[in-house]
Amino acid sequence: MSAAAYLPAPRLGEWLKELSGRYLVLAPQARGDTVVFAPFTGDAEPVLDRDAAMPPKQAVFPATEELLRYRRVKDPEDPGKVDVEVSASLRAVETVVFGAKPCGARGFLAYDRVFRSPAISDPYYAARRAKTLFITMACAAPGNSCFCHWVGSGPSDSSGSDILLTPVADGFVVQAVNERGEELMNSPLLEPAGTREAKAREIQDAAAKALPAAPDISRAKDSLMAVFEDLAFWEEVSAKCISCGACTYLCPTCYCFDIGDEDKGMSGRRLRTWDNCMSFRFTLEASGHNPRPTKAHRLRNRVGHKFSYYPALHGGAVACCGCGRCVRLCPVSVDIREIVLAAIARAARVREESAHD
Amino acid sequence: MSALEMLKDKIREALPSLEFVIGWEQGFDALHATPFFMRTAEDVEKLVFGPLCVHNLSTYLPSFRGRKVGIVLKGCDSRGAIELMQEKLVERENVVIFGLPCSGVADLAKLGRFAGDLDRVLAVTWDDETFVLTTPAGEVRVPREAALADKCLTCQFPNALEADHFAGEPLPPATGPDMGSDRGGEELAALEAMAPADLMAYWAEAMERCIRCYACRNACPMCVCRDHCIAHRRDLQWLGQDDTPREKLMFQLIHTLHLAGRCTECGECQRACPVGIPILALRRKMNRVIRELFDYQAGLDLQAVPPLFTFQVEEANIEERKW
Numbered sequence: 298m299s300a301a302a303y304l305p306a307p308r309l310g311e312w313l314k315e316l317s318g319r320y321l322v323l324a325p326q327a328r329g330d331t332v333v334f335a336p337f338t339g340d341a342e343p344v345l346d347r348d349a350a351m352p353p354k355q356a357v358f359p360a361t362e363e364l365l366r367y368r369r370v371k372d373p374e375d376p377g378k379v380d381v382e383v384s385a386s387l388r389a390v391e392t393v394v395f396g397a398k399p400c401g402a403r404g405f406l407a408y409d410r411v412f413r414s415p416a417i418s419d420p421y422y423a424a425r426r427a428k429t430l431f432i433t434m435a436c437a438a439p440g441n442s443c444f445c446h447w448v449g450s451g452p453s454d455s456s457g458s459d460i461l462l463t464p465v466a467d468g469f470v471v472q473a474v475n476e477r478g479e480e481l482m483n484s485p486l487l488e489p490a491g492t493r494e495a496k497a498r499e500i501q502d503a504a505a506k507a508l509p510a511a512p513d514i515s516r517a518k519d520s521l522m523a524v525f526e527d528l529a530f531w532e533e534v535s536a537k538c539i540s541c542g543a544c545t546y547l548c549p550t551c552y553c554f555d556i557g558d559e560d561k562g563m564s565g566r567r568l569r570t571w572d573n574c575m576s577f578r579f580t581l582e583a584s585g586h587n588p589r590p591t592k593a594h595r596l597r598n599r600v601g602h603k604f605s606y607y608p609a610l611h612g613g614a615v616a617c618c619g620c621g622r623c624v625r626l627c628p629v630s631v632d633i634r635e636i637v638l639a640a641i642a643r644a645a646r647v648r649e650e651s652a653h654d
Numbered sequence: 655m656s657a658l659e660m661l662k663d664k665i666r667e668a669l670p671s672l673e674f675v676i677g678w679e680q681g682f683d684a685l686h687a688t689p690f691f692m693r694t695a696e697d698v699e700k701l702v703f704g705p706l707c708v709h710n711l712s713t714y715l716p717s718f719r720g721r722k723v724g725i726v727l728k729g730c731d732s733r734g735a736i737e738l739m740q741e742k743l744v745e746r747e748n749v750v751i752f753g754l755p756c757s758g759v760a761d762l763a764k765l766g767r768f769a770g771d772l773d774r775v776l777a778v779t780w781d782d783e784t785f786v787l788t789t790p791a792g793e794v795r796v797p798r799e800a801a802l803a804d805k806c807l808t809c810q811f812p813n814a815l816e817a818d819h820f821a822g823e824p825l826p827p828a829t830g831p832d833m834g835s836d837r838g839g840e841e842l843a844a845l846e847a848m849a850p851a852d853l854m855a856y857w858a859e860a861m862e863r864c865i866r867c868y869a870c871r872n873a874c875p876m877c878v879c880r881d882h883c884i885a886h887r888r889d890l891q892w893l894g895q896d897d898t899p900r901e902k903l904m905f906q907l908i909h910t911l912h913l914a915g916r917c918t919e920c921g922e923c924q925r926a927c928p929v930g931i932p933i934l935a936l937r938r939k940m941n942r943v944i945r946e947l948f949d950y951q952a953g954l955d956l957q958a959v960p961p962l963f964t965f966q967v968e969e970a971n972i973e974e975r976k977w
Contacts, residue, residue: 328862328863328929328930329860329930329931329932330763330766330767330930331863331928331929331930333863333929346770346771347770347771347773348771348773350928350929350930351863351865351929359897360865360866360897361895361896361897438774438790440771440773440774441682441683441684441685441773441774441775442682442683442773443773533691536674536689536691537688537689537690537691537714539713539714539869539872539873539926540872541867541868541869541871541872541873541926542866542867542868542869543865543867543869543926543928545867546865546866546867547865547867547928557888557895559891559894559895559896568895568896570895570897571866573867576886577880577881577886578886578888621773622928624682625773626928628709628869628872628873628922628925628926628928629688629689629709629873630681630682630686630687630688631688632681632682632688634682635682
């Protein structure tokens with residue numbers, strides 16, 4: 298691994314411009330009172346002092362993506378016979394996501410286990426993923442809704458990043474995490490980091506220490522299964538949920554999708570769009586039966602998927618990166634941390650009671 | 655005894671005959687209160703009330719039809735409950751209303767303009783003039799006028815309009831430059847002054863960041879189609895799946911039209927939006943039209959019939975014979 302470099306703050310814009318020559322650069326930018334990832338054009342400075350409302354999900358998993366186009370062609374000899382011409386649509390451009398927090402980038406590791414596993418590879422996802430690089434910004438000061446350390450991560454966890462930046466006085470220490478990141482560091486704008494590298498490590502350590510102690514959630518997987526049938530519990534913890542989909546769409550690890558055709562006459566497009574388990578239509582069966590008919594069932598699905606069913610399938614890996622968006626931006630402040638802890642406590646109580654029986 | 659303590663007493667007294675009473679408790683940090691379903695006397699201890707109790711709890715009522723529940727309502731929120739009762743979506747006799755006087759709620763988006771990252775706010779206090787936010791960089795003082803939700807600056811109904819129990823001294827209605835038919839203020843005036851193409855460009859830019867989570871819909875007390883919303887229909891596609899401002903704006907316009915004569919301007923749609931799209935302006939515009947045409951404001955009178963629920967051969971302000 299190459300030595301760390303240093304980028305003086307005033308050169309940040311130049312570096313992004315330089316990268317924009319070769320890549321589509323998505324950077325956090327102000328839109329009204331909010332911050333979203335949008336193509337960097339050089340017109341505005343990226344916003345780096347707070348986490349974007351939306352994670353840079355669109356880079357690897359767009360809200361809507363065209364999978365294919367089709368056209369029905371009638372046989373001129375026999376109009377009753379219709380052939381279908383299909384052409385796949387796969388557009389993936391070389392992209393650099395700049396300025397996401399490490400949690401936001403690490404979240405996409407949860408996608409990789411599903412969409413890019415040795416058993417099954419989703420060509421659309423795989424193509425975008427292979428062409429997307431993440432230059433993330435280590436957290437110098439975690440926020441109230443942050444809990445990356447609950448899920449085995451931390452404010453400077455580089456596991457989903459290609460380059461990790463750490464903000465130091467007047468600039469950034471730039472560290473390549475892997476070879477892909479190293480290639481991005483061939484810029485004359487970068488200087489040797491020197492003693493700043495040690496300073497960066499201090500800042501990273503201080504941020505990790507600033508987080509309150511994390512509770513032990515190693516029992517979450519089994520506890521959530523233990524309370525699966527306990528609908529009274531789920532009704533209680535979901536009472537205030539308004540069953541919108543904000544938490545799922547804002548989540549860097551939520552990947553459920555829906556596929557539908559949009560027909561226009563003899564031709565049409567097959568589109569994949571984000572789905573979300575808070576919606577009634579999620580898993581609604583053609584018969585009209587819905588296995589998740591109420592918001593209690595739906596919230597159970599969301600928490601269970603992240604902290605139980607997914608870990609059961611993927612060697613214990615939790616499908617939550619602890620970014621806190623679902624807590625912070627929920628219109629009614631539903632707190633997934635509280636629900637996981639409540640499930641662990643409930644399961645422990647049931648275990649105790651049955652031991653006394 | 656403070657109004658909050660009086661309220662707690664009244665709730666404790668009523669609880670045995672109710673499934674629960676909906677109020678607020680402290681949320682995950684100093685800035686956030688969160689809706690709270692009180693089931694026991696111990697729960698009631700955790701009840702809070704103040705300018706961070708922003709949520710309009712009447713949103714929950716339609717899902718409890720036929721069940722005996724209690725609810726704490728501020729003035730503006732009580733309009734939501736009344737409108738739902740007018741529309742027979744909630745039975746008055748099944749709801750016990752604990753009314754409150756409210757002197758305004760904070761708009762967190764506005765506080766964010768002063769404090770920067772709201773996720774780093776460590777403590778919040780307020781008095782009649784100022785909100786004080788404690789951040790790692792020090793104290794940030796925000797004048798009350800700059801911190802309150804727009805609706806509170808011109809509030810006509812600070813006290814719950816319908817209540818079985820009322821806790822505290824009723825407050826006089828606020829007055830301001832933005833009263834009466836001109837409600838909507840500068841924002842609406844600026845939008846109305848735009849040429850159609852500019853207006854479309856404005857909304858296209860704003861809707862660009864919409865993530866179609868439908869928090870605006872689910873937070874709205876009057877959005878009662880819920881699982882039957884056209885936004886999710888695929889057998890007849892009112893809305894396409896394309897992730898474009900056009901489709902997203904289409905949803906907002908349908909939402910706005912479904913609220914004609916029903917919207918109480920509680921602002922939950924905009925407050926709930928996780929990406930801060932100023933969608934309340936669309937509802938304000940519709941409300942202005944409704945007031946001009948029907949001289950009507952939603953959710954003020956249990957006995958009134960909303961204008962689009964009825965029909966008159968000759969409407970006073972729609973002079974169709976002169977067209």
